[in-house]
Amino acid sequence: MALLRPLISRSLEALYPGVKFGIGPNIENGFYYDVDFGDQPFDGAALEKVEQKMVELAKAKNAYQRQAISKEEAISYFKEKNDPYKLDLLEGLEDGSITFYTQGNFVDLCRGPHIPHTGFIKAIKLLNIAGAYWRGDETRPMLTRIYGISFPKAKELQEYLTKLEEAKKRDHRKLGRELELFTFSEKVGMGLPLWLPKGTLLRERLIQFMKRAQDKSGYQQVTTPHIGHKALYETSGHYEKYGKDSFQPIHTPNEGEEFLLKPMNCPHHCEIYKHKPRSYKDLPVRYAEFGTVYRYEQSGELHGLTRVRGFTQDDAHIFCRPDQVKEEFIKVIDLVLYVFKALGFEDYTAQISLRDPENKTKYIGEDEAWNKAEASIIEAAAERGLKTVTELGEAAFYGPKLDFMVKDALGRKWQLGTIQVDYQLPERFKLEYVGADNQKHRPVMIHRAPFGSLERFVAVLIEHCAGNFHYGYLLSRCVFYRFQRNIRTMPKRYVPIWKMRILSERSTTETRRSDVKSVMQK
């Protein structure tokens, strides 16, 4: 797609003399191009003009010419052209590896390779524009980012655009409103979802499903308050790490104490662990809670249910002996996979999120603990044959993670389930158990949430089944729910969600069969 860059460049230069160009890489779907329009106004409506110009230029079938060039020459060329962005890019390039591509009368810095000529480009669509800082740095100039896509055939473009339309119809924000699942209120506050009766029913079905799965896996439910003393988070390290960027403490009127809305459940669970002495024979202890937490997300980041400021995690913390870590971790992987399978999520990726070796100051804890934790995650994932990608620098500040990512209708990737090995919190909270040697030992914690948060999970679930919750037969066995988007277009047997009920295993299986049939017939 880099082949389009000269086309856009030439089109923009023709329509907006004096524009300057930043980077223009290919992305998963198409490409983008950062452009500095200077003082010239440019809005979405202008995209069409640019698009037409590009098509016009493409027809000229101009050939691309490659030319190796010295760094010095390149610098002087762009200096003359007064192009600060290309000069900035050149600084990072090694002399001898620099190539220019010439197309028509346009010369550009480009790695290549290119197709022979522009005649191969048949279908171009510029999709939208957005602001983006030069090199993602907010102290640098803001450029206009133009997103677009091209295909060799017009038909493929049409198919892609149709797909985009379909994706929009699945948007959980739209469906959530139409189906009366949830809403937001300015008065309550941004990013704080209000669950309507039908949405709440859906949530409760999911909770019930998860509780049953967890019961079978040896978890115990606990319940903790929505706030905790500031000291609790100083101990956990959360305050130091996120205190300034969190909801600020709640002050008591008389004693002058400070409490924080809990951003995580783990500190509370650590205190539960500590309420009595533990023996090695008691471990592992698995405490689960559908705990609602509050995080001050940046206003610009909020998005429907996928990014909110108050949400409920299907959280649990496993306290175990070091020799049990791998086994417990694998059990959790199995639970996550069971949940995904039951709900029909097949398109997910498992991401091993490790520490950034270049910047260890972002994290707490000793190297040895980190190495052990990272190793056990990698081993456990391998043992279960998970296809994984490894991301450096994506770990939580207290430990590495195994995250399960799925895509929403618009192709955005979201983290759902997460499993984290943690040697730090047991240390900070001085958690102990008495070993067979009658000595005190430190347990290891595993944080895990198969759904991640109910909010995000419901969002992804809505988009996954396009709001047709009768596909929820996949949930099977313990939960069966379904309802309709429009009572007039659905067979009568699809009962509204507010009439949903839990069916027994046997009847679920039977219903499921007939349901599948009717869905197929449709």
Place this chain on the structure above:
RNA sequence: GCCGACGUAGCUCAGGGGUAGAGUACUUCCUUGGUAAGGAAGGGGUCACGGGUUCAAAUCCCGUCGUUGGCUCCA
């Protein structure tokens, strides 16, 4: 938080300096044995909020709030 766009009836949106419109939904009535049926009438909006310009502002300007596309961030 930063930059851009947007904010008109429950929903989708048109309009645009002279005191509000459509479709759909809703209410009532009529018609109609059928899968988003037809007709009639009706209710519903200080055009997000607050300032300013103006004889006059929903319409122009500024600010705030919110939504949204990105950027940065994400325990």
